[in-house]
Amino acid sequence: MIRKPLVIAALLASFQLANAQSTSWKPVEGKIMSPWAKKVDPAKTLQEYPRPQLVRKNWQNLNGLWQYALTSANQTQVPSTFDGQILVPFAIESALSGVGKTVGKDQLLWYKTSIELSKAVSKDQVLLHFGAVDWRCTVYVNGEKVGTHEGGFDPFSFDITKQLKKGKKQEITLSVWDPTDDGPQPRGKQVKSPEGIWYTPVTGIWQTVWLESVPKTYIAHTKQTPDVDQQSLKFSAAVEGSQAGDQLKVVALDGDQVVSEQTIAVDAEASLSIPNAKLWSTTNPYRYNLQVSLLRKGKVLDQVSSYFAMRKISMQKDSKGVQRLFLNNQFTFQYGPLDQGWWPDGLYTAPTDEALLFDIVKTKEMGFNMIRKHIKVEPARWYHYCDSVGILVWQDMPSGDLGGNRWDNHPGQISGKNLDKERTAESEGYHRKEWKAIMDALHNFPSIVVWVPFNEAWGQFKTKEITEWTMNYDPSRLVNSASGGNFLKTGHILDLHNYPDPNMPDPEIFGAKQAIVLGEFGGLGLPIEGHTWQQKNNWGYQSFKNQDELTQRYMKLIDDLKNLIPLGLSAGVYTQTTDVEVETNGMMTYDRKVMKIPAEKLNQIHQALYKQTIQ
Structure with a gap:
């Protein structure tokens, strides 16, 4: 029998350790924060089960305070000393990491943690899982190299059974190299010098790290x-x-x-x-x-x-011979925001699971039935919540290798010129490998109804080949070859971007073979004092002085959008869910504290879109 004094001492030691972790970490100051930043606890960081489509009980969460170090990119040995602590899984550039430093192509970011295996993972085989690490990651367990992974948006794992030592205590170390926009890899909107529509880099671990115990088979x-x-x-x-x-x-x-x-x-x-x-x-x-x-x-x-879930997405012709988007064999006008999934405090990573869910629920409350997830991939729990709430998802492939793009986007007539970019074999390989990994990881989520291999002409290459590969690899969904990009008459969807007013290509010319959508429009801006990323030089595609002006202009956009539906339009995407850094064209401020138009009002406005009928 354990004596009570020993039990009390053990509990006290556990409390002191958790308290020490909490007091040694604090967010980097100087930027706005979402309401959930105050709820971040280093001892209990994002503890929810990370893989809702394949659930086992034998797992252990490794999020929390790790050690970090920055070294030369040429360093090949684990550093002998570390610079301080970093809160995993928040990227080192984020406020919630507690560090707030930029890395870049000339440095390596190192992580190290010492753990004790829980009883749940102390037998059989042990897998070490990473939700996402941006970008090239090499993993060591107890000083022995386990493997390397390239890709900033797809989950991966290593079998570390052979590297584990006797006893519970183990050491995990990893190095990360991320060239951001100095490399050809998929990286979305990250740039080393953020401005306009380009945002802060995200380097290193940015999704949950966890262990899982599995049998040999x-x-x-x-x-x-x-x-x-x-x-x-x-x-x-x-x-x-x-x-x-x-x-x-x-x-x-x-x-x-x-x-x-x-x-x-x-x-x-x-x-x-x-x-x-x-x-x-x-x-x-x-x-x-x-x-x-x-x-x-x-x-x-x-x-x-x-x-x-039993769900069907398809393309079918109306009585005029125009292709339409159908859900479960019925025409459903799809309308949603461009959702970039950025946070002022966590960058790519929502501060809590409650925050992750908030954006989806609020989007539904606003009367949207779809989200275009814009050149970013979310943690599996985000898609799980879309499945649960009932919201359609268009999933973009994160862009990469953007230099030297040629773009020929005409709202009336489309030239059809082949303006595909010439990319190196290395660059092509990164895109193809990660796109396949993303599609594999997300296949089981029924909310995803459209794959989008390219955004505009950003790195767009071999469009027909990539589009047709995507269609063949997953024939259960529709493929939007290049949202707002160079149109090469391939895929199920023809997608125009037009700011700020709604527009669409001529359905008599293009509508017989592809469904016509408006993949981006709007972008109405309204900076709210005290809730902006920076005090000056914020912008939107069209800016307003107050919420009343914004509301009136938005209502006019929706009225114009509604009138396009009988003519052949199947979907619309409004820019955007929230402000992001210096962009102030969100329905919500970047910190999610202010709705610029009340959700109830938006819901009421949007109902007119869903009442449109087709012949």
Whole structure:
């Protein structure tokens, strides 16, 4: 029996450690903060389970205070000393990291932490997971190199079982190199000298780091694709360490009630019958549960839980022969904000899970039914919340290699010239590899209905080839080849950008083969004193002096947008959800503290868009 004084001493020591962590960290001062910044606790940073589409109980969160050091980019050895502490998973440039330093191509960012394995991960095999690290990351465990990963937006993991020492205490170290806009890699809107529509760099760990315990033979990934017309769900999985005769048992459930089940070989595809399916939509985001068991001679080796939804996105012609966007075989006008997913305190990383959810819920409250996730990829929990709330997602590929772009975008007639950029084999390779990794990671989220390989002409290359590859790789979704870019008559969607007023290409010329959308418009600006990134030189595509002026102009934009729907327009994207750094054209301020037009008012205004009918 443990004596009470020892228990009290242990509890006191634990409290003192947590308190020491909290008091040794504070956000970098000088910039506005969101309301959730005050809730950030270094001892309990983003503790939520990070992978809602493949759930196991055996895991350990590693977010919190790590050590960091900045060295020359040529350094090959782990530094003997470190510069201080950094709060993971916030990028080093962010206020919430507690550091607020810029790195760049000439330096390496090093991380180190000492951990104790929890009971949940102290047996079997151990995987070390990173939600995202920007950009090239080399990982060491107990001084031994585990592996290297390139890509700033896709999750990755390493099996570290062989590197673990006896006992609970382990050491994890990693180096990160990120050239930002000095390299050809996908990097979105990050630049080393932020201005206008270009923002602060994001270097290093920016999503949750965690450990997971798995058996020697385990389910690594699942792929589930709904087929509404056939009333079925296609399912397959990747299994590590499988043997001949191993099987997967897949069970689909409506709540706790079994709808369908099937047992297949580990390398086979199941087709689960989902009769009289409850369809997922923006008004009824219904999801089914999924249980997957890995069997060997009838014995369960591994189990994971997931979910899926029965949802169909398609392109169909109206009575005039114009292509339209259909959800579950019905025309649904899609309207949403350009959502860049930036935070004044965390940059790429929302300060808390509550904050991550807030933007999605507020978007729905404003009366939008769609979000265009603009040249950034979010943590898996963000898409999970879109699935739960019921909001459609257009997912952009983060841009890269932007120099020397040629752009020929005409609102009336489109030249069709091939203005594709010539990119090096290295540059092409980075784009292709990360685009595939992003699509793989996000495939199971039903809210995603459109893939967008390119934004405008930013690094746009081999457009037809990339678009057709995307269409073939995931035929369950639509592909918007180049939102506002150079149009080469490929993909399902023709997407125009036009500021500030709505416009669209001529449907008589282009509408027979592609659905017509307005991928960006608006950008109405209103800086709110005390809630801007900087005091002066903020801007929008068209700026206003007060909220009344802004509201009246916005109402006129929506009225004009509404009139385009009967003519052939299938969707619109307004710029944007929030202000971002010096851009003040958001529906909300960057700190999320002020709605520039009340959400209830916006919801009322937007209803006119969804009442439009087509013949």
